[in-house]
Amino acid sequence: MAKKLPSKYLKAGVAIVGAGPAGLTAAIALAQAGLETALVAKRAPEIDNRTTALLAGSVTALETLGVWQHCSALAAPLRVMRIIDDTVRLLRAPEVSFTASDINLNAFGYNIENRHLVAALEHRAAELPSLARIEDTARTVEIGETKAGVTLLDGTIIEAPLVIGADGRKSLCRAAAGIDTEGWRYPQTALTLTLRHSRPHRDISTEFHTESGPFTLVPLPGLRSSLVCVVDHMNAERLSALDDATLAHEIERRAHSILGKFVIEPGRGIFPLAVETAKRFGENRVALIGEAAHVIPPIGAQGLNLGLRDAATISELAIAAHRSGHDIGEPDLLTRYDTLRRIDITSRTFAVDLLNRTLLSGFLPFQGARGFGLYLMERIAPLRRVIMREGVAPTTQPRLMRGEAL
Amino acid sequence: MPIRSKISDRTVDYAEVDQFARLGAQWWNPSGPMAPLHKLNPVRVGYIRDQAAARYKRDVKKLDSLAGLRILDIGCGGGILCEPLARLGASMVGADPSEANIEVAKSHAVLSELTIDYRATTAETLAEAGERFDIVLAMEVVEHVADVGLFVRRCGEMVKPGGQMIAATINRTLKSFALAIVGAEYVLRWLPRGTHQWNKFVTPDELEAAMTDAGLCIVDERGVIYNFFADRWQLSDDMDVNYMLTAERAG
Numbered sequence: 001m002a003k004k005l006p007s008k009y010l011k012a013g014v015a016i017v018g019a020g021p022a023g024l025t026a027a028i029a030l031a032q033a034g035l036e037t038a039l040v041a042k043r044a045p046e047i048d049n050r051t052t053a054l055l056a057g058s059v060t061a062l063e064t065l066g067v068w069q070h071c072s073a074l075a076a077p078l079r080v081m082r083i084i085d086d087t088v089r090l091l092r093a094p095e096v097s098f099t100a101s102d103i104n105l106n107a108f109g110y111n112i113e114n115r116h117l118v119a120a121l122e123h124r125a126a127e128l129p130s131l132a133r134i135e136d137t138a139r140t141v142e143i144g145e146t147k148a149g150v151t152l153l154d155g156t157i158i159e160a161p162l163v164i165g166a167d168g169r170k171s172l173c174r175a176a177a178g179i180d181t182e183g184w185r186y187p188q189t190a191l192t193l194t195l196r197h198s199r200p201h202r203d204i205s206t207e208f209h210t211e212s213g214p215f216t217l218v219p220l221p222g223l224r225s226s227l228v229c230v231v232d233h234m235n236a237e238r239l240s241a242l243d244d245a246t247l248a249h250e251i252e253r254r255a256h257s258i259l260g261k262f263v264i265e266p267g268r269g270i271f272p273l274a275v276e277t278a279k280r281f282g283e284n285r286v287a288l289i290g291e292a293a294h295v296i297p298p299i300g301a302q303g304l305n306l307g308l309r310d311a312a313t314i315s316e317l318a319i320a321a322h323r324s325g326h327d328i329g330e331p332d333l334l335t336r337y338d339t340l341r342r343i344d345i346t347s348r349t350f351a352v353d354l355l356n357r358t359l360l361s362g363f364l365p366f367q368g369a370r371g372f373g374l375y376l377m378e379r380i381a382p383l384r385r386v387i388m389r390e391g392v393a394p395t396t397q398p399r400l401m402r403g404e405a406l
Numbered sequence: 407m408p409i410r411s412k413i414s415d416r417t418v419d420y421a422e423v424d425q426f427a428r429l430g431a432q433w434w435n436p437s438g439p440m441a442p443l444h445k446l447n448p449v450r451v452g453y454i455r456d457q458a459a460a461r462y463k464r465d466v467k468k469l470d471s472l473a474g475l476r477i478l479d480i481g482c483g484g485g486i487l488c489e490p491l492a493r494l495g496a497s498m499v500g501a502d503p504s505e506a507n508i509e510v511a512k513s514h515a516v517l518s519e520l521t522i523d524y525r526a527t528t529a530e531t532l533a534e535a536g537e538r539f540d541i542v543l544a545m546e547v548v549e550h551v552a553d554v555g556l557f558v559r560r561c562g563e564m565v566k567p568g569g570q571m572i573a574a575t576i577n578r579t580l581k582s583f584a585l586a587i588v589g590a591e592y593v594l595r596w597l598p599r600g601t602h603q604w605n606k607f608v609t610p611d612e613l614e615a616a617m618t619d620a621g622l623c624i625v626d627e628r629g630v631i632y633n634f635f636a637d638r639w640q641l642s643d644d645m646d647v648n649y650m651l652t653a654e655r656a657g
Binding site for chain 2: 013033034035145146147322323324325326327330331332
């Protein structure tokens with residue numbers, strides 16, 4: 001050990017790179033169970049105006065982790081989800097409404113601005129003595145035989161047997177572990193923004209299905225909603241170039257004025273639609289969570305909820321392994337993590353893809369199938385309930401999603 | 407072999423020692439020849455932890471549930487069992503008659519940054535030196551020794567009053583012949599041929615009698631079965647093949 005030690009050298013039970021909702025959730029879950037956890041990332045800039053519809057299981061997990069109490073007042077319940085076929089095609093679907101009380105839920109979930117969610121997570125993270133919140137950027141990640149090392153911009157090295165890569169779609173951790181991704185792009189872009197409106201949303205989220213993709217209004221507290229408007233690239237460019245008043249008018253027209261007049265709040269997001277899935281979710285002492293593991297289009301409120309389930313799953317596995325004296329970065333554990341997450345992630349990617357493609361397709365049978373599917377869901381209450389339950393909470397959930405502490 | 411001339415005792419069977427020493431660096435390869443032991447490890451560690459936690463009133467949810475307990479692992483091999491127990495806070499001594507194994511174990515502990523006292527020695531030598539432990543482990547080792555009664559007695563001597571001895575081994579039944587020898591060594595090729603000799607397997611009755619003779623009192627016995635669907639080992643009431651016993655010395 002003649003090697004000269006750098007200015008700062010930290011040993012942790014686990015290192016997490018990336019402090020978005022998934023990374024923070026994993027850090028809280030692991031630190032709350034007593035594992036020395038290093039969470040590395042600069043604080044997210046406040047300008048992020050995206051929102052997240054946290055589905056029931058995610059809310060339960062946040063409650064279990066002592067996070068929800070810090071942000072529940074800033075979240076709006078989603079009690080009804082309405083789908084309206086706004087295509088001008090031959091076979092159109094009936095309007096379908098899903099009501100949370102049909103499956104004995106008070107709400108399907110809660111819509112919250114990401115910055116409030118992240119603030120609540122950071123608040124909780126700061127309360128945990130075993131959590132070291134390191135506000136710097138990871139420069140390199142190196143994988144060793146029995147541990148991995150994360151080097152920060154200031155030269156600090158953090159060593160841990162397991163590194164959790166929560167560092168987004170261009171994940172450094174993923175590259176370091178030598179994990180490839182596969183995926184595809186869609187000819188569409190999502191325009192996201194926050195609106196004030198003159199009429200109440202009555203806790204109903206409304207999804208208009210159009211030929212260019214879904215146009216979704218999701219309630220926020222008060223007379224506010226978030227909008228995800230999926231259009232082709234050219235239209236996205238055109239819309240984002242409009243001034244606020246003109247864009248507000250254009251959006252109101254597309255929303256058939258159901259929420260009255262719109263005023264656009266500052267901050268617009270532009271996200272080209274793509275699917276990108278890591279070929280392995282865990283390998284070489286790295287476990288990938290959130291968008292480092294999977295990018296899916298912002299349709300159907302699945303992406304971030306998947307990320308929270310990733311965080312809950314890897315935390316559950318790591319704590320159980322640690323309590324059995326195991327090396328928590330061992331290949332066997334990472335293989336199990338991959339297996340446990342694979343079905344959930346691929347099935348949801350597939351569902352979102354299918355919905356989006358049937359919207360885009362001018363092929364009549366696809367139109368018919370989508371319409372018929374929605375027709376069946378509208379007419380057959382038990383089917384609708386099964387779909388709702390699976391959408392809100394998959395059949396096998398990690399413990400945190402069931403309200404059990406680790 | 408230098409080992410043979412250096413150590414003179416009566417419990418070690420040297421043909422067996424050589425058989426394991428040949429595995430050398432392969433000990434820690436989870437998909438190598440010792441893969442079955444790696445697979446078996448979680449259920450063994452869980453059992454030891456839970457038995458120790460019950461006896462010493464520890465919270466298994468704590469990440470250092472074995473802190474402060476002095477544990478001896480007899481026949482520690484490459485240290486596959488010592489390392490997880492050390493991570494749980496136990497003060498581990500790992501003993502194995504094969505110097506090759508001890509070298510493998512020592513160098514792996516350095517990699518894992520764990521402090522484990524590994525010694526190339528035998529149960530007798532440790533017992534004669536007056537070593538005492540809170541828990542003495544004889545996991546997957548009874549079926550490899552020359553004299554079970556003597557081996558258990560020497561292990562038992564090292565258990566502190568109120569302490570535990572935990573043993574895991576393979577029953578001598580038709581089923582164990584079919585599964586552990588024909589199945590594991592010949593059909594599935596999980597283990598190198600010759601790893602086990604069926605006639606050296608020990609029945610629960612024999613092991614219990616040996617433990618009682620050693621002044622210990624049986625407090626728990628449990629079967630261990632392989633679940634093909636889940637691809638993992640789990641505890642069971644079926645003691646026909648693999649099983650574990652916990653015994654205590656009166657306090």
